[in-house]
Amino acid sequence: SRGNDIAYSLFLIASFVLGAASAPLYTVGVAFIDDIVYPQFVSLHIGTAGVALVLGPAVGYALGSLCLIVYVDPWYETMLSQTNPGWVGAWWIPFFVVAILALFLSVPFLMYPKYLSDSYLVREDRIKLM
Secondary structure, eight states, X not given: OHHHHHHHHHHHHHHHHHHHHHHHXXXXXXXXXXXXXXXXXXXHHHHXXXXXXXXXXXXXXXXXXXXXXXXXXXXXXXXXXXXXXXXXXXXXXXXXXXXXXXXXXXHHHHTSOSSOTTXXXXXXXXXXXX
């Protein structure tokens, strides 16, 4: 039907935008870490970022599945059980929680200066290695 086609198209567009937005994290992010971290700690930071990039979605899916136990409208008394095909879980709660968490966590990042005070030391250390 027409409604399903529109919904399917929106999901495809959203998936494309998500992929395009996250691609630089895997490519440019590693180069950025390599540029700003002392050479002896680069592997540790890249490894930590890799673990976070893998475990983040996994933990997100696990926590999201816990929210599906709650009905889509938590303030509405429903007679449906979780086994009923009409049951819709509260899929939106994790998005809301993550958005608020990201908002609060972004505030300290906005307070960083354009250049860190010891960034010239990292650059000098890089030049010595070349």
